Amino acid sequence: MGWGVVVRRGRGCRCDDAECLVMRVVVVPRPDGGGRLRPVGADGTPAGPVEEVDDLAARVAEWERVARPRWVWAATAEVYPELLRAGVRVRRCHDLALTEALLLGWACRHGEPRWWGAAWARLRGGPVPPDPPVRRREEHQPALFETVAAGTPEVDPVEALAAVLADQERRVAEVDHPGLMRLLVAAESAGSLAAAEMTHHGVPWRADAHDALLTELLGSRPPAGALPARLAELAGRVVAAFGGRAVNPDSPADLVRAFAHDGVDLPSTRSWVLREVDHPAVEPLLRYKELSRLYTAHGWSWLESWVRDGRFRPEYVVGGVVSGRWASRGGAALQVPKVVRRAVVADPGWVLVVADAAQLEPRVLAALSGDRGFARVAGEGDLYAAVAEEVFGGDRKRAKLGLLSAMYGGTSGGAGPLLAVLRQRFPEAMGFVEAAARAGEEGRVVRSRLGRTSPPPSARWHAVIERGADPGAGEAEKRQARRVARDWGRFTRNFVVQASAAEWALVLVAVLRQRVGRWAGSAELVFFQHDEVMLHCRREVAEDVAEAVRWAGVEATRWVFGSTPVRFPLEVSVVDCYADAK
DNA sequence: AGACGTTGCGCC
DNA sequence: AAAGGGCGCAACGTCT
Structure with missing residues (x-):
C-alpha cells in the first residue's frame, strides 16, 4: 500500500537534532569479559582510538559516567546481560541486529541475512553468508561478533560494526519519513535494554503462594507420572458419564468418538462447542480441561523450571512478532x-x-486515520461507550463488537450490519483499515505508523492467486484464491493497527x-x-x-x-x- | 525414538 | 458468547 495511506508526517523526531550529537561507542565484547571499544561518528568514522580492555564492564561504566554515549553493538541480547550481571547499566544503545531487521523489512527484504551479511557486503563484496543461528537459552552458541570474527579473520569486528552503523544511518535517511524511522530504531533499541533489565530483575514470584494455589485447585502434588487427585476424580466422572467406556479426556479424537457413540456429533471438542452440548460428561470434562491446562502449563514443574530465588525471569524476544x-x-x-x-x-x-x-487499538486507529469524528469519541475515557452513545443507541456491546470486527476483519456474529453503520459514521477510520485490507488482498505490503513493514505474501500465495485468476480456473480454484486473498487482507488490516499500537x-x-x-x-x-x-x-x-x-x-x-x-x-x-x- | 503437524487453550 | 488479528506451549497422533 502507499505509504501515504498509513503515515502522515507528524511531529518530527527529536533524534533528528540533539540525539544525533550523542557520541556513539562501538563495543565488541570478548568471551573472557574483556573487549574492544571505539568512539565513532554517525557515519561510522572513528572519533577516537580503539581501546582494548580486560574489564569491559568497568570501562563501559566509566564511559557511561562521563559521556553517556549511545552504545553500538551487534545485539543487546548478547552483550547487555553480562554487563547487568556485573552491575552496569547503560542509558541508550543502537542494536544493529534489530535495526537491520527493520530496514530490511522496509525494503521488503524480510528474513534476509541481517547485520553481518550487510557488513560483509560493504567491506568485501561477494556472496552474503546466512545469519548465525538463533541463540538458544540452553545451549552456548557463538555470539554474532564471534561469528564474524571467525568467518572473516581479516576483518576487525569493531570496523565491521562501525561500517554497519554507517550503512544503517544512510538507509534510515532514505526512507520516506526518516524521523519516524529513527524514533522506531531508538525505541526498538531502548526496548531491548528494558527487556534485558526486566529479565535481570525478574517478576517477584512467591513459590509458596503458587504451590498453595495449585494444592487448593488440584490437590497436593502427585508423585511423578500420577495425576493430581482432583484431575483423576474428574477423569473418572467423565468415564462414568460415558457409561464406563474408556475415554482419554486429553484426546480430542477419543472424545469425539465417545460423544458420537452417545448420539452427539461434534465438529471439535473445543470448550465453546462442548458448552452447547447436553450430555452428563460435559460439565466434568470442561472442568478437567481447565484444571489440566493449569497443571500442565503452570503447575509444579513450571514453577520448578522458571521460578528461582523468588523471581520469574522470562526471556523476551524484542520484535519477535511480525507486528x-x-x-x-x-x-x-x-x-x-x-x-x-x-x-x-x-x-x-x-x-x-x-x-x-x-x-x-481503536484509539490507535483513531489517531492513525485522522478521522475527526472517531478521534472525538477516542478522546473519551470509555471509547466503546462513547461510540455506543453516538451510533448504537447506547449499546456498548454492539459498539465493541463492531469496532473489533473492523480491526480484525471479522463479519461473523452479526457484525456485518454494525460495520455498515460504522462505515457511514466514521468513513475515514473505516476506510483506513479497509485500504489496508485491500492492499493485502492485492499482495502489497502495509506499514505501521513509524514504518515497520508487513511481510510480503509468499510465493505460494501468489501461485494460488494466479491459479484463481487463470481463465481456465475451476470454481474450487477461484474460491481458494478468493479465500487466501481475504485471509491476507485480514492480516494486513490488523497489521497496521496492531503494529502501530505496539x-x-x-x-x-x-x-x-x-x-x-x-x-x-x-x-x-x-x-x-x-x-x-x-x-x-x-x-x-x-x-x-x-x-x-x-x-x-x-x-x-x-x-x-x-x-x-x-x-x-x-x-x-x-x-x-x-x-x-x- | 524422534520429527512434525494438529488440536486446544492461555494471554494481548 | 464467539469471531476476526497476533503469539507459546503441551499433548496427541501420525509418519518416518
Whole structure:
C-alpha cells in the first residue's frame, strides 16, 4: 500500500537534532569479559582510538559516567546481560541486529541475512553468508561478533560494526519519513535494554503462594507420572458419564468418538462447542480441561523450571512478532493465566505498579486515520461507550463488537450490519483499515505508523492467486484464491493497527525506563506485555512511579502521533498482588 | 525414538 | 458468547 495511506508526517523526531550529537561507542565484547571499544561518528568514522580492555564492564561504566554515549553493538541480547550481571547499566544503545531487521523489512527484504551479511557486503563484496543461528537459552552458541570474527579473520569486528552503523544511518535517511524511522530504531533499541533489565530483575514470584494455589485447585502434588487427585476424580466422572467406556479426556479424537457413540456429533471438542452440548460428561470434562491446562502449563514443574530465588525471569524476544510485539522464549511469559497471578506478590516494603492501556487499538486507529469524528469519541475515557452513545443507541456491546470486527476483519456474529453503520459514521477510520485490507488482498505490503513493514505474501500465495485468476480456473480454484486473498487482507488490516499500537507501547516503555532511572534501586520495570507494564518499587515512591507511568503515556502519544485529540488513558493500580490489579 | 503437524487453550 | 488479528506451549497422533 502507499505509504501515504498509513503515515502522515507528524511531529518530527527529536533524534533528528540533539540525539544525533550523542557520541556513539562501538563495543565488541570478548568471551573472557574483556573487549574492544571505539568512539565513532554517525557515519561510522572513528572519533577516537580503539581501546582494548580486560574489564569491559568497568570501562563501559566509566564511559557511561562521563559521556553517556549511545552504545553500538551487534545485539543487546548478547552483550547487555553480562554487563547487568556485573552491575552496569547503560542509558541508550543502537542494536544493529534489530535495526537491520527493520530496514530490511522496509525494503521488503524480510528474513534476509541481517547485520553481518550487510557488513560483509560493504567491506568485501561477494556472496552474503546466512545469519548465525538463533541463540538458544540452553545451549552456548557463538555470539554474532564471534561469528564474524571467525568467518572473516581479516576483518576487525569493531570496523565491521562501525561500517554497519554507517550503512544503517544512510538507509534510515532514505526512507520516506526518516524521523519516524529513527524514533522506531531508538525505541526498538531502548526496548531491548528494558527487556534485558526486566529479565535481570525478574517478576517477584512467591513459590509458596503458587504451590498453595495449585494444592487448593488440584490437590497436593502427585508423585511423578500420577495425576493430581482432583484431575483423576474428574477423569473418572467423565468415564462414568460415558457409561464406563474408556475415554482419554486429553484426546480430542477419543472424545469425539465417545460423544458420537452417545448420539452427539461434534465438529471439535473445543470448550465453546462442548458448552452447547447436553450430555452428563460435559460439565466434568470442561472442568478437567481447565484444571489440566493449569497443571500442565503452570503447575509444579513450571514453577520448578522458571521460578528461582523468588523471581520469574522470562526471556523476551524484542520484535519477535511480525507486528513488532514482543515474543518470549520459555515460560510462556506473555500468557500468565489470571488465576496464577495470585502468586505475583511484591517484596515486603515494596508494591507493584500495574498499568494497562485501555482500549489501545481503536484509539490507535483513531489517531492513525485522522478521522475527526472517531478521534472525538477516542478522546473519551470509555471509547466503546462513547461510540455506543453516538451510533448504537447506547449499546456498548454492539459498539465493541463492531469496532473489533473492523480491526480484525471479522463479519461473523452479526457484525456485518454494525460495520455498515460504522462505515457511514466514521468513513475515514473505516476506510483506513479497509485500504489496508485491500492492499493485502492485492499482495502489497502495509506499514505501521513509524514504518515497520508487513511481510510480503509468499510465493505460494501468489501461485494460488494466479491459479484463481487463470481463465481456465475451476470454481474450487477461484474460491481458494478468493479465500487466501481475504485471509491476507485480514492480516494486513490488523497489521497496521496492531503494529502501530505496539509502537506506542514500545515508546512508552522507552520513556518510562528513562524516567524510572531516577529511582535507581527503588523502582524497576519488571514486566511488559503488549499494552501493559508492571513495575516493582518501594512503597514510598509508588505514587511518583504511578504518575511517571501516566506521564509516559502522554509522552508516547506525542512522540508517535504528534498533536492529536485522541487520548490514551492508562489504568494504573498500586497493589501488593498482581491478581488485585484493575 | 524422534520429527512434525494438529488440536486446544492461555494471554494481548 | 464467539469471531476476526497476533503469539507459546503441551499433548496427541501420525509418519518416518
